[in-house]
Amino acid sequence: MSKNVIWKSLKKLANLNVAIFVLLMIIFCCILGSIIEQDKSFSYYQFNYPNYYLLIIVLGLDHVFRTWWFILISIIFILSLLVCTFSTQLPSLKNARRWKFVYKKSVFNTNQYYLNNIDDYDYSFTNIIYSLIRLNFFVFSKNNSLYSYKGLYGRIAPVFVHLSITAILLGSVCSFLLSFVVQEIVPIGEVFHLKNIIHSGFYSYLPSDMIFRVNDFYINYNLNGSIQQFFSSLSVYFHNYQLLSSKIISVNKPLRFFSVTFYQTDWQVDAVRINVGESYFVQKKLVKTDINGKNCWLSSISLDRTGKIFFVIFNLDDHLLVCNSEGVILQEVDVGEKFYINNSSFIIKDIITSTGLQVKVDPGIFVVYFGFFIMILSTFISYSSYSQVWIYSSVESLEFCGSTNRAALFFEQDIIYLDKMYSYYLVHINEQTITIYNILI
Known part of the structure; x- marks a missing residue:
C-alpha cells in the first residue's frame, strides 16, 4: 500500500507541465549564474553591485551552481525524468515491440496507405512477406494476418535523451560534492x-x-x-x-x-639574484611596469649614498639593460655575464620566475561528458523513422494499412517500392507456373 502511494506521488513529477516548470527554473538559474560573476570576493560584489550585494551574498548568487536550492531543483528534475522514463517511455518501447495483428479495417486510427496491385484473386502472402523483408521490415504472420515494422531504434531516442540529461545533472551534483x-x-x-x-x-x-x-x-x-x-x-x-x-x-x-x-x-617574474664583488650576494625584487607601452620588470641596487643603477627586463630571452638614475643605458648584459660599474664587479646569477x-x-566531469555523448547519439537515432505495416486477408483481396511517426515521404516511397516488388514477384511467379504447367501437359 505504501509503495503504491509513493509511486503515485512520484508519477506526479512525470507530468509534462511539472517537468517544463522545473526545467524553466533551471534555465533561470543558469541565466543568473551567467549574468552575475561567480566566485568573486565580497568587496567585488560590494563595488560592482552596491544596491544588491547583500542579496547576492545571502541567496548565494555568487556561487549559483553550488547552492543547496540549485542542487534540490536539479534532483527534482532528475526524479521527473527517471519517473517519466520508467512509467511512460520504457512501457511505450515495450509496447512497440509487441505483435499487433488486425483482421478488420475499423481497428485503424492512423494515416492509411494503400497498394495498387494487391486486389487480386491470385494474391500471395509469401510474395508480400518477401517484399517487406527486402525493404528491411521485420515481419510476423498469424492466421492470414501480417504485422511488420522497422526503425524501432527511433523509439529508443526519447529514453536516451532522458538518460543523457540525467547524467549531465548527476555529473553536476557529483562535481559539487x-x-x-x-x-x-x-x-x-x-x-x-x-x-x-x-x-x-x-x-x-x-x-x-x-x-x-x-x-x-x-x-x-x-x-x-x-x-x-x-x-x-x-x-x-x-x-x-x-x-x-x-x-x-x-x-x-x-x-x-x-x-x-x-x-x-599564469606566470610572473619575482626577483633577480646578483653577485656583487667576489662573495656578496643580493636578491632584489622586480616590479612590473611599462615603458612606451611595453611591459617590463624593473629593479635597482644602490652603489653609494647618492647613486643607483637599475636593471630592466623586457622578456626572459633578451638582454638585461643596466641604466643609471637618469635612464641612460650603460650596458646590455646576459645572465651569468660579468660586468663592471665604478670598479665594482657584478654578475646576474639568476632571474627568479614563478608559474x-x-x-x-x-x-563529475566524466559523467557530464558521458551525458553529452548519449545526447549526441540520441540525436542521430531520432532520425530513424518508426514505420508499421498491417496486412490481412479479406474475402477476395489483401487489405493493407501503414503508418509512420516521421518522414512520411520516405514511407510513401517504401510503399511504392513494395507495390513494385510485389507486382514483379507476382507476375514472374505466375509466368513460371504457367510454363511449368504447359511442360507437364
Missing part, C-alpha cells in the same frame, strides 16, 4: 603542497601524501616579442621519494594523473 580547485603561484625549483583552496566540495579531500615540484619554467616568444606560449616542467612525488609523474605543461596541455589535473594558468598553476579534481 566531490570536486576541489586549488590555485598556486610557485617559484622555480620549489616543492609545494596543495593548500590555497578556492573551492572544495563537502566530500572532497586533498591528497596529503603527494608533493609537487616545479622543475623549470620558460617562455617562447614570437618574432615581434609577444608571448607565443609558456611552459612549466612539473614532477609529482609520493611520500617524498617515489616519482609518480613528470611532464612539461602549457596552456591547453595539462598534466593528468589519476583524478588530479594541473593546468598552466601559476590550477589544480583541479572533478570526478
